[in-house]
Amino acid sequence: MRAMKPAQALADLTEISAQIEAAVILDSSGAVLASSMAEMPRSESLARAARQLFTAAEETMGGPGGREKLVQLQAALPDGCVFVVRDEDRVVAAVTTPDPTVGLVFYDLKTCLRHVAGEELAPKPKARDRSKKAEAAAAAEETESGEG
Amino acid sequence: MARGRLLTGAVIGAAAVAGALMWRRRSRKHDHVDLYFADGSMVSFEHGSMDAERLLPLAHDVVAAARFAV
Numbered sequence: 001m002r003a004m005k006p007a008q009a010l011a012d013l014t015e016i017s018a019q020i021e022a023a024v025i026l027d028s029s030g031a032v033l034a035s036s037m038a039e040m041p042r043s044e045s046l047a048r049a050a051r052q053l054f055t056a057a058e059e060t061m062g063g064p065g066g067r068e069k070l071v072q073l074q075a076a077l078p079d080g081c082v083f084v085v086r087d088e089d090r091v092v093a094a095v096t097t098p099d100p101t102v103g104l105v106f107y108d109l110k111t112c113l114r115h116v117a118g119e120e121l122a123p124k125p126k127a128r129d130r131s132k133k134a135e136a137a138a139a140a141e142e143t144e145s146g147e148g
Numbered sequence: 149m150a151r152g153r154l155l156t157g158a159v160i161g162a163a164a165v166a167g168a169l170m171w172r173r174r175s176r177k178h179d180h181v182d183l184y185f186a187d188g189s190m191v192s193f194e195h196g197s198m199d200a201e202r203l204l205p206l207a208h209d210v211v212a213a214a215r216f217a218v
Contacts, residue, residue: 022214068185075207095214
């Protein structure tokens with residue numbers, strides 16, 4: 001699969017998920033690669049705030065070299081939710097409406113990152129060879145229907 | 149008659165206050181931060197814990213940044 005441009009991946013994300021109000025994709029240095037918001041200063045402040053939250057969460061667990069690598073977080077507030085997901089090279093942060101379908105939002109955010117990275121989302125099903133047994137059963141069925 | 153109305157008013161007022169307090173308590177309980185790690189483990193910080201008190205204001209900043217010009 002070819003890598004998708006971050007802006008396109010984000011446009012697809014916000015189109016698919018009605019629960020997502022705003023989202024940004026950042027690179028590992030924190031620079032904004034794409035944003036669902038038109039104004040750059042707002043995108044940058046969202047990116048900065050999301051990074052601060054993620055860094056603080058990492059520090060809570062002993063820093064980047066701590067226990068295990070933090071890969072995603074969700075903060076639930078009465079007026080909305082914050083989601084941050086990261087892969088090796090990028091981070092996507094999103095703000096949603098209150099009480100979103102958490103699993104679905106995480107799935108959509110991870111899919112967005114995979115699209116940008118150009119990863120294959122699901123292996124294509126392979127055509128299976130018919131076994132001899134299945135062929136024999138099919139032939140028997142055909143004979144029966146021909147006789148009846 | 150007037151006493152009855154006063155009593156009814158007081159009961160309704162008390163019920164409204166109790167309802168508001170319960171709603172506030174419920175919505176506060178709602179606040180939490182869940183952290184997910186590469187090994188598949190998850191840690192949840194509920195409202196009232198020290199870590200949640202540190203992380204929830206930062207989450208508020210993210211929501212504010214998304215909704216209002218900061």
